[in-house]
Amino acid sequence: MPTAPALPRAGRAAALLAVLVVAVLAFCWRLGVETSNGDELAYRDAAAAYLRGDFTLNLEHPPLAKLLIAAGHVVGGGSLVADRAVAALCGVLTAVVVFAVARRCAGFWAGVLAALLWCALPLAPGVVPAHVDRRATLEPPLLLFSACAVLAAQRVAQRLSPARWALLGVAVGAATASKLTGAVSAAVVLALLWEHRRRWRPTLVGAVLAGAVSGLVFLATYLPFGADAPDAVRTVVQWQWEHADRGSTQSVAGELHLFPPWWSPWWFQAQYLSWPGSAALWSVAAVGAVAVWRRAAGRPVVLALVAFTAAVVLSPLKLPQYHDVVVPPLCALAAVGFARLLRRRTVAGAVVASLAAAPLVVVAAGHLAAVAVTRPADYRLAAELLRERGVAGPGDVVVVRGDAAALERVLPGPVVALGTDLGSDVDCSAAALVVDPTVADRMAGADVAAWVARCGEGAVLRADRLVVHVLP
Structure with a gap:
């Protein structure tokens, strides 16, 4: 029958179309x-x-x-x-x-x-x-x-x-x-x-x-x-x-x-x-x-x-x-x-x-x-949360335990990358601390608790995997 081969061809075409949709x-x-x-x-x-x-x-x-x-x-x-x-x-x-x-x-x-x-x-x-x-x-x-x-x-x-x-x-x-x-x-x-x-x-x-x-x-x-x-x-x-x-x-x-x-x-x-x-x-x-x-x-x-x-x-x-x-x-x-x-x-x-x-x-x-449902994530989202709190202006210092370069792109104010000792090199006059666990977990001395104890608890926000600590 002339139509018999069409079914396999149609099935294969449909499969390739489905793969294309998933790929796109x-x-x-x-x-x-x-x-x-x-x-x-x-x-x-x-x-x-x-x-x-x-x-x-x-x-x-x-x-x-x-x-x-x-x-x-x-x-x-x-x-x-x-x-x-x-x-x-x-x-x-x-x-x-x-x-x-x-x-x-x-x-x-x-x-x-x-x-x-x-x-x-x-x-x-x-x-x-x-x-x-x-x-x-x-x-x-x-x-x-x-x-x-x-x-x-x-x-x-x-x-x-x-x-x-x-x-x-x-x-x-x-x-x-x-x-x-x-x-x-x-x-x-x-x-x-x-x-x-x-x-x-x-x-x-x-x-x-x-x-x-x-x-x-x-x-x-x-x-x-x-x-x-x-x-x-x-x-x-x-x-x-x-x-x-x-x-x-x-x-x-x-x-x-x-x-x-x-x-x-x-x-x-x-x-x-x-x-x-x-x-x-x-x-x-x-x-x-x-x-x-x-x-x-x-x-x-x-x-x-x-x-x-x-x-x-x-x-x-x-x-x-x-x-x-x-x-x-x-x-x-x-x-x-x-x-x-x-x-x-x-x-x-x-x-x-x-x-x-x-x-x-x-x-x-x-x-x-x-x-x-992809939406702005991680550092971009953290910046939006800080703006909502009113602490992301040109004069607000934000310290980051993570990807400082990524945060610098989305904040107008100065961004300070932390060293290994959070208890000693964080200035409590900073507006917020942004912690990226995927980076901080690979660095010795990532003691966020020391910073909190020194500078105050403040608000703790989540931006996907990031943790944003805002000073009280």
Whole structure:
């Protein structure tokens, strides 16, 4: 019958439309609502400086992501939406790439589910209640290009060719040029060396080609720096090396760690996925990994997830956002796992899939609902609360135990960043103290009680995660 094939096509079209709707909501809805943190402000400032020919800001990170933010800045006239548009686009494109990766492993419906997992789950570092790809930071391009590296590795695994090796090199180079931690995407080359070990000579030549192309792509992003490019490259490598050597204090499970324990990435992830959600995602991904291990398109994805996870675990630095690099292959394999369980058409498979899906559906629904009602948050909201109290005028001093740069953007008066001893360096003539637990919890000596005892209780307000103490 001529109409028989139309139903599957219509069903697939409807599924893709549904994914598109979720993607637009997750990444683009109310994109211009102020929820900036210090990192985003720093990268937006650097991008704007690039447009003025000033390449001296934020030298501790490579320039590609900031160049992309600058492009959005030009097209959109420098608005917050314009600066975030590239990040949102990267989020949508990553959904497309994750779809393609899972489809190569287990078919169309696995691809659809992978894209839904990527779009609907709150895959943010956990300190800001918004999707990581809704802000103008380095992570959106990093995750897009690292996902592209996995897809390119799949193509190389299925057929060796210089062009495919070169595309893999472009993806790895772009990921590294977005953020130096993107160099971990080069681990997919090791997976390909193992995959084609019986044809080691052309494989080794291809790996060298991919490495050369990735290096050229990375260096090409520094061309706008002109004669200062060599120094800038040395600076980013040296700064990151020293950063790893000195550590970074993080609060993990209620304790401060300069070098957090190996299991920290899962603890960070559970803060926004919940422990049941995180356990379900990884468990179903393990099912997917077993299901596709024997396939040429599947092994690179499995090995990429293993390599990315190993890199995050072994890294001396474990910032909350570092584990984001594992999320694209994790979503792809989880989708494959769900598809595998459901295709068995057994009661046991359906029960397991339902139990695993339940916590993820709850988390995804909460996240999308939060995005739908996105409003000014954290520091912007704190400023509004202070204005309502009449203590946010040009002459009012506000002290902050948190992101001073973010608060300075939204207050007309002076903002004073606190040191480690709240009891001694807070001037009680200040109008208010703003405490950000996500920052204060990582700093020794954050004794708010000492300040209260010295300066008086006053009013205590909440601005999302922030605590605002107003002097009596």
